[in-house]
Amino acid sequence: xxxxxxxxxxxxxxxxxxxxxxxxxxxxxxxxxxxxxxxxxxxxxxxxxxxxxxxxxxxxxxxxxxxxxxxxxxxxxxxxxxxxxxxxxxxxxxxxxxxxxxxxxxxxxxxxx
Amino acid sequence: xxxxxxxxxxxxxxxxxxxxxxxxxxxxxxxxxxxxxxxxxxxxxxxxxxxxxxxxxxxxxxxxxxxxxxxxxxxxxxxxxxxxxxxxxxxxxxxxxxxxxxxxxxxxxxxxx
Numbered sequence: 745x746x747x748x749x750x751x752x753x754x755x756x757x758x759x760x761x762x763x764x765x766x767x768x769x770x771x772x773x774x775x776x777x778x779x780x781x782x783x784x785x786x787x788x789x790x791x792x793x794x795x796x797x798x799x800x801x802x803x804x805x806x807x808x809x810x811x812x813x814x815x816x817x818x819x820x821x822x823x824x825x826x827x828x829x830x831x832x833x834x835x836x837x838x839x840x841x842x843x844x845x846x847x848x849x850x851x852x853x854x855x856x857x
Numbered sequence: 858x859x860x861x862x863x864x865x866x867x868x869x870x871x872x873x874x875x876x877x878x879x880x881x882x883x884x885x886x887x888x889x890x891x892x893x894x895x896x897x898x899x900x901x902x903x904x905x906x907x908x909x910x911x912x913x914x915x916x917x918x919x920x921x922x923x924x925x926x927x928x929x930x931x932x933x934x935x936x937x938x939x940x941x942x943x944x945x946x947x948x949x950x951x952x953x954x955x956x957x958x959x960x961x962x963x964x965x966x967x968x969x970x
C-alpha cells in the first residue's frame with residue numbers, strides 16, 4: 745500500500761514564471777511508479793508526467809519536469825513558463841504491484857496574468 | 858486509438874433510489890478498469906477495480922457495488938442511495954502492465970437529494 749501527501753492545498757504563479765508543486769510518498773515496494781495528473785475546471789483527469797522509480801533521471805515533458813528524490817521519497821513537479829491554461833488542480837499519484845493509483849489530496853494552481 | 862466513455866455526465870437522484878453508472882472502453886482488449894470517487898475539493902478514492910470479466914475487487918466497504926459483464930464494460934451500482942454517496946465519480950482504464958498510467962473518463966457528477 746502507498747500513501748501520497750501534498751502539503752500545499754493552493755499555489756499561485758505569475759504567468760511566464762516557474763512554480764514547483766511538492767509531493768511526498770511512502771511505499772513498501774521496491775518497484776513503483778509516480779505520476780502527476782492535472783484536473784482543469786472541466787474535471788477531466790489528464791496525465792502530465794510519469795516517473796519510473798528505478799530510473800535516476802528525472803522525467804521531463806516540454807515545460808513540465810520532476811525532481812525525484814528517491815531517498816527522501818519526494819516527487820515535486822516544476823512548471824516552467826507558466827501559462828493561463830496551466831491553471832488546474834494537480835494530483836500526485838503512486839502505483840505499485842497492485843496496478844492501482846493512490847492519489848494525494850491535490851494542489852490548486854492559480855496562474856495570474 | 859483508445860477511448861473511454863462514461864455516462865451520464867450529471868445525475869440528481871433522491872435518497873433511497875437505485876443507481877447505475879456505466880463506463881465503456883474502446884480500442885483495447887482486457888483492460889484493467891477502475892471506479893474512483895472524488896469528494897468536493899478532495900483527492901480521488903479508489904472504490905473498485907477489475908482485471909477481467911466478473912473479477913471485481915472492492916477497496917472501501919460501502920453502499921455501492923460494481924460489475925463487469927463484458928470485457929470493456931464497467932458498471933457502478935447501488936440499490937439505495939445515501940446522501941453521502943454524492944460526489945464526482947470517475948471511471949478509468951489501464952493497459953495492465955506495472956506502471957501503466959490510468960486514462961480517465963469525463964466523470965459523472967452525482968447529487969443525492
